[in-house]
Amino acid sequence: MTRPYRGSAPEARHAERRARLINAGVELVGTGGVAALTMRAVCRQAQLSQKFFYESFTDTEDLLREVYRTTFQRTLAIVDAAATQATSHNSRIRASVDAAAKLVTDDPRVCRILLVEPVANLGLRHFVRNTIAGMISFTVGPPDDSAQSKMHYATLFGAIISLFLEWTEGNLGDDRTAFVDHVTATVLASPLASAAAEPRP
Incomplete structure (x- = not known):
């Protein structure tokens, strides 16, 4: 049985190192793009050795996918929470757009990771097709x-x-209300809008 180190169990230390690597990846990709996600840069940003990198990921492509998934799940949780509080279909759409607009304003890295980098990275484009479609x-x-x-x-x-x-x-x-109104109108004008279903459970 492995003993805790400084009061922390091995599983907890592993999870903490993994989180540091993912956070480092988010920062690197979100500010410098996929090209910035090198092994050396990730380990330097996370302040961890390569040994600990391989403890959680097979390579930087593996980390890149996790950076995308983590960012997407964070975005989806925020958008879903906003939509759940709305009372009508149209207001759910607007609340979702507003939440997304506020998020990317507060953290532009989200937009780069989810929307910019997948254009040039074929691996990420696979995730975009499946995840962004599911989100809206x-x-x-x-x-x-x-x-x-x-x-x-x-x-x-x-x-x-x-x-x-x-x-x-x-x-x-910088008028977020005008932006949200326009994006909402764009969604509602789509031929697909009439087929809208009830919110997901």
Whole structure:
């Protein structure tokens, strides 16, 4: 049986080191892009040796996927919490957009990790297709396998991604209410909006 070290169990120390590596990855990718996520940079940022890196991840691609998943789950929790408090379908959409707009304003790294870097990284694009669609599917109805539905989704996602990138970069002014109203109207104008389902349980 392994004894605790300085009052901390081995599992807890492992979890703490893993969290430090993920946080380091979020900082590096969120500020410098995927290219900044090198082994040396991650270990330096986390103040850990490579030995501890391999304790949690096989390589930097493995860490990159976890950086994306962690950032997405954080975003989804915030968006879901905002939507749950709304009382109508339209207000749920607006509350979700507002929560996302506030998040990327407070932490621009989120926008870069979720929306910018996946454009150039094929590995991350796989996650985008599955996760971003899941995040907003309750606002416009679930996707189906038809080419028409996929085109509508691609059009809507492209518009939302472009708007959030411009907002995060400060190119759309600083009136968050006006921005949220516009994005909400864009979602509601989509042909998919009429197929909107009830909020996910």
